Amino acid sequence: MPETTLGDLATEVRSKNAGPFWITMELFMRDAEGYRIAADETFLDEDVVAGLYRVDPGSVQIFRIPSLNVVKISYPRAVSQGSLRDRDTHAGQHHVPLAQLVVPS
Amino acid sequence: MTSENADPVSILVPSGMLGAGFPEETITRGIALGADVIAVDGGSTDSGPYYLGASKPKTTAAAVARDLRLLLRAAAGAGIPLIVGSCGTSGTDDGVDWVAEIVAGLLAEEGLSMKVARIYSEQRAADLKEPLEAGRIHPLPPLGDLDGATLEDCTHIVAMMGHEPIAEALSAGAQVVLAGRATDTANAAAYALLKGMPAGPTWHAAKIVECGGQCTTNPRMGGVFATIDRAGFTIEPLDESAACTPISVAAHMLYETANPYLMREPDGTLDVRDAVYTALDERRVRVEGSRFHHAEQHTIKLEGARITGYETMSFSAIRDPLILKDIEGWASLMHVVFTQRVEQTLGLTMEEYDYDLRLYGYNAVLSELDPSTDPPREVGVMLLVRATDQALATAVAKVANPLMLHLPAQDMDYLPSLAFPGSPAEVERGAAYEFVLNHAVDSLTPTAMFRTEMGEMHDA
Numbered sequence: 263m264p265e266t267t268l269g270d271l272a273t274e275v276r277s278k279n280a281g282p283f284w285i286t287m288e289l290f291m292r293d294a295e296g297y298r299i300a301a302d303e304t305f306l307d308e309d310v311v312a313g314l315y316r317v318d319p320g321s322v323q324i325f326r327i328p329s330l331n332v333v334k335i336s337y338p339r340a341v342s343q344g345s346l347r348d349r350d351t352h353a354g355q356h357h358v359p360l361a362q363l364v365v366p367s
Numbered sequence: 368m369t370s371e372n373a374d375p376v377s378i379l380v381p382s383g384m385l386g387a388g389f390p391e392e393t394i395t396r397g398i399a400l401g402a403d404v405i406a407v408d409g410g411s412t413d414s415g416p417y418y419l420g421a422s423k424p425k426t427t428a429a430a431v432a433r434d435l436r437l438l439l440r441a442a443a444g445a446g447i448p449l450i451v452g453s454c455g456t457s458g459t460d461d462g463v464d465w466v467a468e469i470v471a472g473l474l475a476e477e478g479l480s481m482k483v484a485r486i487y488s489e490q491r492a493a494d495l496k497e498p499l500e501a502g503r504i505h506p507l508p509p510l511g512d513l514d515g516a517t518l519e520d521c522t523h524i525v526a527m528m529g530h531e532p533i534a535e536a537l538s539a540g541a542q543v544v545l546a547g548r549a550t551d552t553a554n555a556a557a558y559a560l561l562k563g564m565p566a567g568p569t570w571h572a573a574k575i576v577e578c579g580g581q582c583t584t585n586p587r588m589g590g591v592f593a594t595i596d597r598a599g600f601t602i603e604p605l606d607e608s609a610a611c612t613p614i615s616v617a618a619h620m621l622y623e624t625a626n627p628y629l630m631r632e633p634d635g636t637l638d639v640r641d642a643v644y645t646a647l648d649e650r651r652v653r654v655e656g657s658r659f660h661h662a663e664q665h666t667i668k669l670e671g672a673r674i675t676g677y678e679t680m681s682f683s684a685i686r687d688p689l690i691l692k693d694i695e696g697w698a699s700l701m702h703v704v705f706t707q708r709v710e711q712t713l714g715l716t717m718e719e720y721d722y723d724l725r726l727y728g729y730n731a732v733l734s735e736l737d738p739s740t741d742p743p744r745e746v747g748v749m750l751l752v753r754a755t756d757q758a759l760a761t762a763v764a765k766v767a768n769p770l771m772l773h774l775p776a777q778d779m780d781y782l783p784s785l786a787f788p789g790s791p792a793e794v795e796r797g798a799a800y801e802f803v804l805n806h807a808v809d810s811l812t813p814t815a816m817f818r819t820e821m822g823e824m825h826d827a
Contacts, residue, residue, distance in 0.1 A: 280625040282412050282670075282802040283509055288621050315736060321509065325627055330617055336625040338509035342801050344415030345675065346723050346753050351415045355732050362738045 268306075269361030271296035277357035282343045285315075285353040286336040287360060297331040299365050306363070311335055314359045335360070373563035375596040377403045378555055379605070382590055383578035385409040385434050385451055385466075386426030393589035393605045394441045400592055400605075404558040405442050407434070408551055408577060409466060410453025412670060412802070413623070419457035420522050420672035420800030424465060426456065432469050436477065439470065439543070443479045448537055450544045450554045457670075458525050458548025460489040466545050467822075481543050483822040484536035488526050488547030490669065490816065492518035495808070503809040507668070510805040517803050521671035524804065528667070529633030531813035533557035539821060547817070548670065550632055551577040555593075564595045566659035570637040572600040574630060575619050575654075582619035585609040599655035601647065611652045613644035633668075633813060635661040664809050667816055671804035676721070676753040678796040679760040683771040684786040686745045690776045694729050694746055697776050704774065708766050713759075720763050725749040748785070757795055764793045 268289055269275050277287035291297040300306060312319035317337050325334040341348045350356060379397035381389040385407045397405075409431075410418075418425050435451075442449040455462020463485050470483060495518050498504050504513055518524065525548035534557045536544045546554060552573035559569045572593045580586045588606035602611050620639055621627045630637040641656040690697050701724060709715050725731035727747035730739075750767050754760040771792065773782040810816060 278623050279413055280623050281805070282416070283805050284625045286621075286623065286625055288618075290618070323625065327621075327627065330614060330621075332618070332621065334621055334627055344417060344799075345801050346678070346721055346751060346799065348415075349723075349725060349732055349734065352413055356736075358733060359736055359738050 265364045266367070267361060268300055268363045268365060271299060271365065272361070275357045275361040277353050277355070277360075279339070279343060279351075279353045280336060283338055284336055285339045285356055286334065287357045288335075289333045289360065291331040291333070294331060297328060297333070300333045301326040301328070305366055306333065310363075311337065311360075314363070315356070316340065371597070373597070375594050376559040376562050376564050377401055377592065377594040378559065378572070378576060379405045379592055380555060380576040380579055380590050381405065381407055381434070381438065383408065383581055384411070384426070386430035387579075388430065388434065389579070390589050390606070391437060394437050396605045396607075397590065397592050398441055398445050402445065402447060402592065403562075404448050404450065405438055406450045406452070406555040406558070406576075407438065408453055408554060409451045410456040410458050410462065410548070411551070412457070414456075416672040416800035416802045419459065419525065419670060419802070420674065421798065422457060422459040422461045422523050424455040424462060428465075428469060431466065432473060435469060436473050439473055439479060439481070440477060442542065443481055448542050448544065448558060450533060450546070450557060452546045452549035452551070452554030454545050454547060457523065458488055458546070459523050460487050460547065463487055463545055463547050470543060470545065482541050483543040483545065484539070484541035485820045485822070486528065486532050486536060486544065486546045487818045487820070488528055488549070488816070490524040490526050492521060492524065495524070495669070498808050504669070504806050505809070507805045507807055513804070513806050517673075518671070520673040521803065522673060522800070524669060524671040526667045526669055526808070526816045527633070528817050529553050529813055530557035530560050531634070532817040532819060534561040535814055536819050536821070537561055541821065552632065559595045565597060566635070566661070567637070567657040568595050568598070568600045568654070570630070570632060570659055571639055571642065571654060571657035572602065574637065575602060575616055578619070578622065580604060580606070580609065581622060582616050583609045583611050584615050599653060599657065601651055601653050603651040610650035613646055613652055616652045616654065617642075617644045633665055633810070635659055665813050666807040667810045669804045669806050669808060670802065672800045672802050674798045675801050676755055676799055677757040677760045678751055678753050678799045679757070679764040680752075680794045680796055681750045681764045681767060681771055681792050682747060682788060683792070684745060684747045684788065686786065687783060689779065690783065691743055691746060693776060694726060694743065697774065698724060698726060700777055701770060701774055705767050705770055708770070709763055712766050713762055715763065720752060720754040720759065722750060722752045722763070725751070753799060757797065761793055761795055768792055
């Protein structure tokens with residue numbers, strides 16, 4: 263059976279700059295069951311996000327919002343916005359590693 | 368300022384950005400619904416440091432004029448004020464003057480007479496030395512303490528105004544307010560606060576409407592209309608086929624915010640943790656329970672950008688599977704040969720220039736964060752060079768040119784020719800900038816850092 267990703271269980275996964283110094287992303291889960299999986303701290307926590315994006319786990323903020331079936335993640339951007347090594351000015355494509363995270367079977 | 372008997376205030380927001388365009392019906396419908404004020408954001412830092420650093424607008428004058436013509440006509444016709452925040456993208460003094468010039472031209476063309484206020488928010492580094500030395504400038508995460516040299520390095524510094532300077536201009540009779548850098552919410556909040564609406568619902572409504580139709584089920588269709596009263600606010604889309612739902616409205620608090628519950632404004636903090644979103648019907652949402660905690664110390668956030676160098680770009684492309692099967696090996700060889708050639712020909716070491724080699728179609732966007740390693744079908748190779756001046760950056764990029772054209776795969780015993788998309792190969796990008804300020808000033812008064820110029824009525 264093919265693996266299921268967070269993106270498979272979501273209506274939308276998106277990322278964006280939040281001001282010049284932060285990146286924020288949201289998992290809009292399809293239903294309460296998808297939300298339960300995405301919001302499970304034993305599956306998705308600050309350390310997992312830090313591993314996906316190579317940032318300090320202490321700088322990662324996670325907001326779990328059951329009323330919207332949303333998990334929101336924010337962290338300071340590692341590369342200065344618009345600088346020589348910034349390849350995503352609006353950080354609009356940074357959700358992909360999160361969306362492709364395989365959920366526990 | 369809050370008053371018990373004040374009438375509700377209705378805000379028409381045509382779009383998330385002046386110059387982005389909106390259907391004409393958005394305005395006629397908003398006016399018919401009884402708008403008391405039109406508010407629109409003219410700027411943002413979202414597109415990076417160039418627009419502040421160079422003090423240039425992101426939008427083109429024709430697009431801004433097209434939107435403003437409709438907004439000025441509507442405001443004049445209905446006798447309601449028009450407020451534009453963060454003029455000219457970054458809100459520098461040039462940006463305010465640029466929009467003011469467009470407005471003056473349109474008023475003359477349309478035969479309208481309106482009193483225009485310009486609020487300038489640009490700061491001189493020298494003027495910020497005193498608060499810096501007095502310990503009145505504090506870093507906001509993730510940045511650290513500020514030093515005077517960083518201020519001096521900035522080509523432009525703006526202070527983000529809250530609602531107060533805008534409300535003051537409206538009180539003084541302004542019918543059109545063109546504000547320099549302002550918080551995204553200040554332009555929509557100012558009139559309602561002036562008319563005595565409570566801060567909680569007002570700031571929350573202002574946040575929800577700041578991106579226009581983004582809080583609706585069809586973000587591409589026109590603007591939104593919010594009515595603020597003593598107990599909360601009601602919001603609806605101006606396009607009749609679109610809808611606001613409790614989810615679409617609540618979800619907008621997530622957009623471009625690091626924290627979805629608490630949002631700092633100069634005057635305090637919006638707190639939506641207890642906000643309740645209720646559908647009034649199929650396309651209108653009622654929001655109650657928003658709170659605002661007034662801060663003991665009013666603060667003004669600074670934004671500043673400095674030049675990091677000058678950039679030249681070169682771009683070529685690879686389609687041959689014999690190279691693409693080990694594109695990482697090709698890139699490694701490029702790094703070695705390129706840096707050697709720069710040292711041989713220009714005598715430059717890596718300390719004197721910098722570059723980024725990006726493999727578009729392979730992993731340029733996410734680089735080492737990319738979860739996929741699938742072989743690409745074609746790859747665009749972008750070489751971005753930065754040096755202390757433009758001529759040097761271009762010289763470095765030209766040294767790479769034969770390699771961008773002929774560098775073989777590591778196991779090839781002949782020279783391939785790669786696909787340049789055009790001639791010339793190099794594109795000079797001019798000065799490159801970075802944001803260096805994310806600091807808040809303990810303000811002496813909410814308006815002290817801003818300068819308002821009240822224009823005369825234009826004669827019809």
